[in-house]
Amino acid sequence: MAHDEFSLIRQWTRRSDGQEGDGLTVGIGDDAAVFTPTPAMEVVACCDAMVETVHFLKETMNPSDIGYKSVISNISDIAAMGGVPRYALVSIAVSPSWSAEMTSQIYDGIHEACKAYGVRLIGGDTVSAPDALQLSVTVLGEVEKGRAIRRSQAKAGQVVFVTGYVGCSAAGLHLLLQLKGTGETIPARYRQLVREHQRPSAQVNAGRILQAVRGNGALNDISDGLASELWEIAEASQAVLSIDASLIPIREDLRFYAERAGRDPLDWVFYGGEDYQLVGTADAEHVGALQEQFAAAGIPFAVIGRVDAREGQSAVACTRGGRQMPLPKAGFNHFGRPE
Numbered sequence: 001m002a003h004d005e006f007s008l009i010r011q012w013t014r015r016s017d018g019q020e021g022d023g024l025t026v027g028i029g030d031d032a033a034v035f036t037p038t039p040a041m042e043v044v045a046c047c048d049a050m051v052e053t054v055h056f057l058k059e060t061m062n063p064s065d066i067g068y069k070s071v072i073s074n075i076s077d078i079a080a081m082g083g084v085p086r087y088a089l090v091s092i093a094v095s096p097s098w099s100a101e102m103t104s105q106i107y108d109g110i111h112e113a114c115k116a117y118g119v120r121l122i123g124g125d126t127v128s129a130p131d132a133l134q135l136s137v138t139v140l141g142e143v144e145k146g147r148a149i150r151r152s153q154a155k156a157g158q159v160v161f162v163t164g165y166v167g168c169s170a171a172g173l174h175l176l177l178q179l180k181g182t183g184e185t186i187p188a189r190y191r192q193l194v195r196e197h198q199r200p201s202a203q204v205n206a207g208r209i210l211q212a213v214r215g216n217g218a219l220n221d222i223s224d225g226l227a228s229e230l231w232e233i234a235e236a237s238q239a240v241l242s243i244d245a246s247l248i249p250i251r252e253d254l255r256f257y258a259e260r261a262g263r264d265p266l267d268w269v270f271y272g273g274e275d276y277q278l279v280g281t282a283d284a285e286h287v288g289a290l291q292e293q294f295a296a297a298g299i300p301f302a303v304i305g306r307v308d309a310r311e312g313q314s315a316v317a318c319t320r321g322g323r324q325m326p327l328p329k330a331g332f333n334h335f336g337r338p339e
């Protein structure tokens, strides 16, 4: 790497100084971090990598957006287990076309996301890479012992739900690729779509509400598109999910842009990905309580289908206006070009 590794690490992580306390005994600066999990909780761990040109393009994401999103995609996985995110570790491989200024902006985004979700950066690794920048983030969280929400818990008779709005990130990326800009050139009415792509949110509060409701079913976060995530639940649970596409909430700006772009909004909803909303199943008797708690938290919650039992089958069936609609497993393709 062109820059001095140690001074870079120092510069990137200075903001994590003095973070010891509240379970963290040793933070950044030693060989490894040391922390004690909260009593009665168990540790939830996940890791997600982003590679330049595969997961993002310099043309559509500012360096700080890249850092921000790499943390969010991990926090989203913790949320999908019903957990609370606590700590992050970041491994970065820097290629020559990335200046010290740009990598430092990646860390601005990392710190911003950590701060927004109460996560502490407790370590990482720094290496050089020949061509593309690579960013790999690990997030450690906690969940009440034995209460992590698994993908495999969908049961016949439950309803299928989704939080928030899906498809917006893919529409935002489509806009960015069409208009060839990282945001400044985007008309005001579409800014929120672009923001969903560059600065997504993770649904930690939604995951916690679901975790607190006893007897709830399966849960998954939407990183690869709603269709692919539904299939993951169906296969892990050996269940048939029957979805009514007309029940999926679609945001007005997405609908509007889809019409202008000559696209079916459901293509982005089902096959777009990176929405980081939650999709899952719940007992019908809990739906009322869930709707109330989600409304109080200001998070959209929509029932979009049900779980059917069919001996030895796992599948996702979908109808649209009363007609069968094929819903293949296909998800987000890593070049992210929804053409």
Ligand code: ADP
Residues within 6 Å of the ligand: 009, 012, 013, 027, 028, 029, 030, 031, 032, 033, 090, 091, 092, 121, 122, 123, 124, 125, 126
């Ligand atoms: P070692 O050689 O013992 O692995 P390093 O010199 O790589 O240690 O790292 C020193 C400290 O800086 C460690 O606490 C490590 O976790 C942290 N660190 C290194 N790189 C990063 C990074 N990219 N982001 C955050 N922390 C980092």
Ligand code: MG
Residues within 6 Å of the ligand: 030, 031
């Ligand atoms: Mg060491």
